[in-house]
Amino acid sequence: MVDQLASVNRAPLAQSGSDVPRRPLAARRRGKTARKYAHLWFVLPGLLFFCLFMIYPAISGFAISLTAWTGVGNDFHFIGLQNFVTALTSWPLYRAAWHNLIMFVAILIFQHTVGLFIAVQLNAKPRFMEVYRTILFLPVIISLVSTGFIWTLMLSPNIGVINPLLQSMGLGFLAHSWLSDPHLALPTVIAVQCWNVLGWAIIIYLAGLQSIPEELVQAAEMDGANGWQRFWRVVFPLLSPSFTSLTVLTFIGQFRVFDIVYVLTGPIGSPNFETDVLGTLIYRSAFGGSSMSSNDVRMSYAIAIALIVFVAMAVVSTILIRVLRRREIDA
Amino acid sequence: MTMTVAAIPHRKPRSRKQDRRAASFARHLLLIAVSIIILLPIGYMILASFKSVADFFGNPYGLPTDWAFDNYTRAWTDAHVSITLPNTIIVTLCSVAGSTFLASLIAFGLSRKERPLAIGLYTLFVSGLLVPVQMIILPLFILLKQLGLFGTLFALILPYIALGLPLGVLVLTPIAAAIPRDLVSAAQVDGATEWQIYRRVVLPLLKPGLISVAILNGVWMWNEFFIPLIVAFRPQAQTMPVGIVSFIGVYSTEWGLVFASVVISTIPIVVAYLLMTRQFQSGLTAGALKG
Numbered sequence: 351m352v353d354q355l356a357s358v359n360r361a362p363l364a365q366s367g368s369d370v371p372r373r374p375l376a377a378r379r380r381g382k383t384a385r386k387y388a389h390l391w392f393v394l395p396g397l398l399f400f401c402l403f404m405i406y407p408a409i410s411g412f413a414i415s416l417t418a419w420t421g422v423g424n425d426f427h428f429i430g431l432q433n434f435v436t437a438l439t440s441w442p443l444y445r446a447a448w449h450n451l452i453m454f455v456a457i458l459i460f461q462h463t464v465g466l467f468i469a470v471q472l473n474a475k476p477r478f479m480e481v482y483r484t485i486l487f488l489p490v491i492i493s494l495v496s497t498g499f500i501w502t503l504m505l506s507p508n509i510g511v512i513n514p515l516l517q518s519m520g521l522g523f524l525a526h527s528w529l530s531d532p533h534l535a536l537p538t539v540i541a542v543q544c545w546n547v548l549g550w551a552i553i554i555y556l557a558g559l560q561s562i563p564e565e566l567v568q569a570a571e572m573d574g575a576n577g578w579q580r581f582w583r584v585v586f587p588l589l590s591p592s593f594t595s596l597t598v599l600t601f602i603g604q605f606r607v608f609d610i611v612y613v614l615t616g617p618i619g620s621p622n623f624e625t626d627v628l629g630t631l632i633y634r635s636a637f638g639g640s641s642m643s644s645n646d647v648r649m650s651y652a653i654a655i656a657l658i659v660f661v662a663m664a665v666v667s668t669i670l671i672r673v674l675r676r677r678e679i680d681a
Numbered sequence: 682m683t684m685t686v687a688a689i690p691h692r693k694p695r696s697r698k699q700d701r702r703a704a705s706f707a708r709h710l711l712l713i714a715v716s717i718i719i720l721l722p723i724g725y726m727i728l729a730s731f732k733s734v735a736d737f738f739g740n741p742y743g744l745p746t747d748w749a750f751d752n753y754t755r756a757w758t759d760a761h762v763s764i765t766l767p768n769t770i771i772v773t774l775c776s777v778a779g780s781t782f783l784a785s786l787i788a789f790g791l792s793r794k795e796r797p798l799a800i801g802l803y804t805l806f807v808s809g810l811l812v813p814v815q816m817i818i819l820p821l822f823i824l825l826k827q828l829g830l831f832g833t834l835f836a837l838i839l840p841y842i843a844l845g846l847p848l849g850v851l852v853l854t855p856i857a858a859a860i861p862r863d864l865v866s867a868a869q870v871d872g873a874t875e876w877q878i879y880r881r882v883v884l885p886l887l888k889p890g891l892i893s894v895a896i897l898n899g900v901w902m903w904n905e906f907f908i909p910l911i912v913a914f915r916p917q918a919q920t921m922p923v924g925i926v927s928f929i930g931v932y933s934t935e936w937g938l939v940f941a942s943v944v945i946s947t948i949p950i951v952v953a954y955l956l957m958t959r960q961f962q963s964g965l966t967a968g969a970l971k972g
Contacts, residue, residue: 386796386797387797388875389789389790389791389793389796389799389875390790390797390798391790391875392786392787392789392790392875392879393786393787393790393791393802395783395786396783396784396786396787396806396846396850397787397802399783399839399842399843399846400805400806400809400843400846402824402839402843403817403821403824403839403840403842403843403844404809404812404817404843404844404846406820406824407817407818407819407820407821407824408812408816408817408820410820410823410824411816411817411819411820414819414820421819468711468712468715471708471711471712472712474705474708476705476708476709476712477709480958482712482716483962484955484958485716485719485720486715486716486719487958487961487962488719488720488723488951488954489719490965491900491950491951491954491961492723492904492947492950492951493903493904493906493922493946493947493950494904494906495904495906495922495925495926495943496904496922496943496946496947499726499925499939499940499943500722500723500725500726500943501722503722503725503726503729503936503940504722504725508737508738509729509737509738509936511725545718545719545722548715548719550966553962553965553966554966557966606813606815608815608906608907609906609907609922612906612926613926629815632815633815636819637911649819652815652819653816653819653820656813656815656816657816659813659815660811660812660813660816663811663813664811
């Protein structure tokens with residue numbers, strides 16, 4: 351497929367590129383226009399893919415969201431913005447968004463404290479630094495589905511290892527059915543995600559730390575700044591680009607989270623929707639879930655929610671980037 | 682935080698040797714502890730993949746009493762790994778190759794900003810990064826059905842190629858734009874066609890970027906769960922992550938098989954990571970930061 355497209359591409363280019371000067375004026379002018387647009391031949395094959403599998407679905411998705419289509423059948427009658435109104439006035443949307451927000455804030459704090467601290471330790475270049483870094487980044491490579499299974503196993507009350515481990519340390523009272531206790535399910539999902547995303551914080555902060563010129567830290571030292579002051583007054587402000595990137599990355603990641611929740615607590619965000627997030631809500635609205643009556647399952651409604659989330663995320667991340675960038679300049 | 686403080690004057694060799702020793706010891710202790718927290722669950726899962734059903738309940742931690750190697754042989758047949766593993770490899774390789782190649786063409790085409798439409802098209806491609814999969818997946822589902830691609834690997838490969846483009850364009854276009862004009866003009870004077878310039882001059886210079894893009898897209902394509910969950914129902918068209926999840930629905934107690942499948946699905950990407958640790962770390966970070 352790809353090769354075909356490429357060879358289609360090659361022919362007109364060969365004409366437009368070579369022996370232009372020898373042709374008569376009209377042809378030369380045509381050649382000139384062809385040459386002016388020649389670069390578009392390179393864009394075309396990718397653009398076709400992009401239009402067919404991205405732009406077209408996005409536009410038709412918007413069109414579908416304005417109808418009452420359920421996902422099966424041909425009832426495409428136009429209902430305007432009703433799906434959007436229903437979505438925005440239904441509380442499951444806010445409940446799910448609230449869970450996303452909790453996850454975002456918790457993981458953000460974790461990344462900027464634990465992640466930064468470990469990055470600082472690695473930046474001191476201890477022996478085996480490469481080994482540590484390789485290990486700590488490993489979970490980022492592992493899929494969220496695999497992460498979910500690993501931790502389902504670790505946390506399971508029947509076959510897991512966490513509870514027996516706590517019991518053997520005399521901490522049996524801390525043993526819980528982690529993923530089915532309504533109070534613990536969400537914190538547990540967050541903890542599992544921390545395990546998975548720690549590598550990002552370490553790599554991003556480490557890159558930031560390594561780009562700081564040593565002279566600056568030394569100069570501060572000569573001026574009599576102690577270690578604490580050197581870190582917070584000199585090093586940390588210089589890390590603000592890393593801070594921005596990591597914050598935005600975490601924001602996008604946490605508001606799009608789906609796989610790991612699906613694997614750990616299922617498409618209905620059990621127990622009792624305590625771990626329901628926007629991703630699972632959209633999935634359920636489109637394809638159903640055990641607790642949904644068939645009235646609630648509407649493809650058009652699901653797309654409407656996805657659109658709302660998309661717009662909200664685009665707005666918030668733009669603001670986030672703008673605010674954080676301004677902070678970088680000040681610093 | 683005291684450790685941080687002690688860590689900074691590391692390069693002053695005269696300052697209190699004992700303190701430095703203690704700090705370095707504490708640092709190693711911490712890093713080893715964190716490494717264990719990262720590695721332990723992975724190791725435990727590998728052990729679990731060799732356990733029989735009885736072992737899971739009778740002997741939750743500790744080595745398997747009798748190593749159930751047949752978890753793997755049975756995963757290969759019963760959990761359809763024999764189908765989904767080659768599927769995952771084919772889908773990832775084709776999509777990475779297609780997407781990286783097309784993105785490099787686009788990057789070359791758009792690298793000269795003064796050309797008509799260059800900036801507009803670049804913005805169009807890059808804004809694709811913002812589009813969440815959830816928004817396009819349902820129309821995509823319908824489209825793939827109409828195209829008759831359902832049940833084939835093309836139902837995954839073609840969308841993956843398109844979804845990989847924004848990142849590829851984002852990473853590669855600046856690199857292509859930074860190639861000195863003189864190089865291109867020299868080739869033009871020598872009578873090279875645009876294709877030849879792309880092939881002989883630009884492509885070799887894009888190589889580090891191409892590796893980044895390939896890793897970046899390869900990792901998510903290998904691990905992608907949501908798209909195949911929606912568009913691939915049967916093992917014949919599934920990749921491993923979804924294959925494992927749908928297998929669970931069928932035999933919910935066969936944990937040994939599940940973990941054997943998870944281990945198989947994880948090995949290739951971890952091996953690739955260990956072989957090219959540096960490229961993975963820098964490639965993924967660069968992509969994440971720009972995204």
